[in-house]
Amino acid sequence: AQKITQTQPGMFVQEKEAVTLDCTYDTSDPSYGLFWYKQPSSGEMIFLIYQGSYDQQNATEGRYSLNFQKARKSANLVISASQLGDSAMYFCAMRERVGGGNKLTFGTGTQLKVEL
Amino acid sequence: GAVVSQHPSRVICKSGTSVKIECRSLDFQATTMFWYRQFPKKSLMLMATSNEGSKATYEQGVEKDKFLINHASLTLSTLTVTSAHPEDSSFYICSARTGEGNTEAFFGQGTRLTVV
Numbered sequence: 001a002q003k004i005t006q007t008q009p010g011m012f013v014q015e016k017e018a019v020t021l022d023c024t025y026d027t028s029d030p031s032y033g034l035f036w037y038k039q040p041s042s043g044e045m046i047f048l049i050y051q052g053s054y055d056q057q058n059a060t061e062g063r064y065s066l067n068f069q070k071a072r073k074s075a076n077l078v079i080s081a082s083q084l085g086d087s088a089m090y091f092c093a094m095r096e097r098v099g100g101g102n103k104l105t106f107g108t109g110t111q112l113k114v115e116l
Numbered sequence: 117g118a119v120v121s122q123h124p125s126r127v128i129c130k131s132g133t134s135v136k137i138e139c140r141s142l143d144f145q146a147t148t149m150f151w152y153r154q155f156p157k158k159s160l161m162l163m164a165t166s167n168e169g170s171k172a173t174y175e176q177g178v179e180k181d182k183f184l185i186n187h188a189s190l191t192l193s194t195l196t197v198t199s200a201h202p203e204d205s206s207f208y209i210c211s212a213r214t215g216e217g218n219t220e221a222f223f224g225q226g227t228r229l230t231v232v
Contacts, residue, residue: 035220043207045160045223091159101148101173102213104221106159 003027004094004107008068011112013082020067021077021110023092034075036066040088048090051075066112082114118144120212122224129200129231137195137227139210145190146212150221151183154207163208166193200231 005024013019025034036048049067051059059066067076079086092107119142129135135199139149147168152160165173172185184196186210193212197204207228211221 037223042225043209044227045209045211045226047220047222050220075192099173101165103148103162103165104211105162109157111157 003041003096003105004092006092006110008110009108011110012115013079013112014115015082015084017082018078018080019082019089021038021079021092021114022074022110023076023107024072024074025094026073027094027096029096031097034066034068035093035095036064036075036077037091037093038086038088039091039105039109045091049077079112084114084116087112087114118142118212118214118222120146120210120222120224122210122227124227125225126228127230129229131201131231133162134196134198135200135229137197137208137229139193139195139212139224140163141191141222142210144212144214146193146214147190149187149193149210149212150186151193151195152209152211154209154226156207158161158220161208163195197229200229205229205231 032053034051038046049059049061049064049066051068059070063080065078089109091109093104095102095104121140123138149166151163154160163178166185166187169189174180187193209226211223212219
């Protein structure tokens with residue numbers, strides 16, 4: 001079964017508009033972490049935002065915010081005031097305990113294109 | 117944030133030869149590093165977890181004799197693709213964690229391997 005599901009292979013948004021990228025997850029570990037990464041065409045993975053399973057408030061980092069709905073097991077990324085430089089692949093990931101350590105599992109990604 | 121450096125960023129090698137990829141944590145000690153493989157327009161797949169001073173833990177389906185991992189120091193892990201074949205061509209990316217628990221993993225720039 002998919003641990004992390006990103007249902008939007010591609011998204012388009014106009015510059016200065018807000019966009020929401022969807023992510024749902026599945027885990028039986030009560031202590032887990034949710035991450036969003038940005039991967040531009042150059043390939044590097046850029047950490048954007050983190051939400052812990054016990055965090056009461058939604059995480060925010062500048063123009064990025066995470067809409068965490070624990071009961072629904074969703075962790076959508078909201079990018080406000082989109083910029084052309086936001087065009088990239090976006091991955092949702094979950095850290096959970098596996099064996100004696102922690103492991104990150106990635107979703108399939110959403111390709112975001114910001115248009116003029 | 118913490119910096120992870122990966123080298124080389126791009127390599128082309130002949131079929132049958134071996135290629136070594138380095139992953140360094142520049143400003144922190146990383147007891148654990150992770151190696152991922154990414155096919156074009158696909159997600160990151162964890163290959164193995166590299167533990168300093170001990171054997172790497174490989175994910176199911178990853179040939180440990182094919183992908184040799186050495187984590188000889190707290191700042192360096194290497195991945196050697198042995199007897200490379202064209203099907204090994206891929207984007208390989210490493211990450212390192214600054215500590216256990218809910219800390220984000222910092223990624224290297226990635227290495228694009230092409231086997232001809």
